[in-house]
Amino acid sequence: MQPNPTGVEGGRAVYGAAVGILxxxxxxxxxxxxxxxxxxxxxxxxxxxxxxxxPDRVVRRRAxxxxxxxxxxxxxxxxxxxxxxxxNCGFLALxxxxxxxxxxxxxxxxxxxxxxxxxxxxPPGRKVGILTISAQSLTAEHLRAAGVPEGTPIVGTExxxxxxxxxxxxxxxxxxxxxxxxxxxxxxxxxxxHPEVGAILLECTNMxxxxxxxxxxxxxxxxxxxGFVKWFHDGLRPRRFADPxxxxxxxxxx
Numbered sequence: 001m002q003p004n005p006t007g008v009e010g011g012r013a014v015y016g017a018a019v020g021i022l023x024x025x026x027x028x029x030x031x032x033x034x035x036x037x038x039x040x041x042x043x044x045x046x047x048x049x050x051x052x053x054x055p056d057r058v059v060r061r062r063a064x065x066x067x068x069x070x071x072x073x074x075x076x077x078x079x080x081x082x083x084x085x086x087x088n089c090g091f092l093a094l095x096x097x098x099x100x101x102x103x104x105x106x107x108x109x110x111x112x113x114x115x116x117x118x119x120x121x122x123p124p125g126r127k128v129g130i131l132t133i134s135a136q137s138l139t140a141e142h143l144r145a146a147g148v149p150e151g152t153p154i155v156g157t158e159x160x161x162x163x164x165x166x167x168x169x170x171x172x173x174x175x176x177x178x179x180x181x182x183x184x185x186x187x188x189x190x191x192x193x194h195p196e197v198g199a200i201l202l203e204c205t206n207m208x209x210x211x212x213x214x215x216x217x218x219x220x221x222x223x224x225x226x227g228f229v230k231w232f233h234d235g236l237r238p239r240r241f242a243d244p245x246x247x248x249x250x251x252x253x254x
Contacts, residue, residue, distance in 0.1 A: 012081035017044035018236040019229060020077030022070055022087040024053045028166055029174045033209030033226065035088040040208075040226060043233055046082055048073040055168050059091050059137050067095055071102045078103050083236045086229050090203035091137070093146035108232050111203055111225040112146035118199050118223055119149050126198030129153040129190045131183065131214075133164050133204040153194035157186045157204075167206050176209070183210045184217050191218060199223065 023036055030036035038045065050073050053066050063070075070092070074085045084106045085099065093110035100107040118128040130148070132138045135156030143152070157164045160182025166174045191197055200214060202224040215222040 013079075014046070014081045017046045017081070018083040019043070019233050020046045020048065020074070020082030020085050021229075022073050022077070022085065022092075023047050023049045024055055024058055024089055025049050025051055026055055026167075026170050027172055028055075028170055028206075029172070030206075031174070031176055031209050033211075035086075035205045035208065035225060035229070042230070043237070046077055046080065048077055055089070055170050058089050059134050059168055062137075062139075063092060063094060067098055070095055070099060074099055074103045074107070078105055084108070084232055086225075086232065088205045088225075090132070090205065090225070091142060093142050096145050106232070106236070108228060110146050111201065111205065111223070111228055112143070112148055114223055114228055115146065115148040115152060115201055118201055119152075122198045125196060127151075127153060127194065127196050128199050128201050129155070129194055129197035130201050130203055131186050131190060131207065132156050133167060133206070134158055138203065153190060153197055155186050155190040155193065157182045160185060163206075167204070180210045180213050183207060183214055187214045187218050191220075 021035060032039050034040060050066065050069050052069060053063065057063065057066070077085060082105070085103055086108045087110070090110040090112050093112050096107065096109045099109060115128055115130065122128065130152060132154060133156065135154055135158065138154060162175055162178035163182040166179070187200060190200065197220070199221045200218065200223070202208065202211060202222065205225040208224040208226040211222045211224045
């Protein structure tokens with residue numbers, strides 16, 4: 001029996017979502033702009049919650065013992081039809097090479113993977129600076145795994161009163177105004193300590209809702225995980241443009 005040349009091929013359980021997101025097991029609010037809020041995305045995504053992956057365990061305890069669970073969840077996403085995998089914590093850069101090797105599709109674990117590319121965009125004498133949820137937990141190993149250039153300035157939000165406490169403490173109530181104030185204060189401190197910073201990279205995916213405010217306060221470009229995943233998705237699902245021959249034919253049609 002000859003195959004039907006106009007037939008549609010199946011083989012997957014779910015269609016239409018190229019990106020699969022590995023989620024921490026958390027209860028803090030996920031406001032629009034957060035990776036865990038599905039309304040953030042202009043395209044469909046799949047989610048898998050990795051059980052036992054609390055914010056504290058992943059950030060402060062280096063995701064100890066969780067690699068098998070992340071691999072299993074990533075493989076489940078690929079099996080149902082995802083073409084690329086990402087995560088919702090920048091500290092999971094530690095698992096970048098292991099996850100990519102295990103699942104056989106492109107993997108973008110961390111916003112930090114953008115650091116080297118951003119640095120290449122800047123004029124001489126300027127540096128990319130990183131804002132992180134916990135500077136004391138962001139080790140040289142994390143930075144090496146993500147390819148962050150040596151000597152990159154880093155400032156954390158631990159000194160604030162809301163953002164780090166709520167996210168790492170996995171609290172049920174978040175004051176977005178107070179969280180934004182923490183981010184703005186950290187950005188200003190980053191620039192005060194490192195006036196050579198020419199662009200800001202947000203390590204934490206929960207910082208994405210505040211990127212615009214940071215850009216407006218500092219006057220600098222701000223890069224985050226939402227923008228990175230949009231770029232990632234564009235590679236997995238390139239935009240289809242109109243065929244110029246078809247457009248011209250329609251224009252000439254009577």
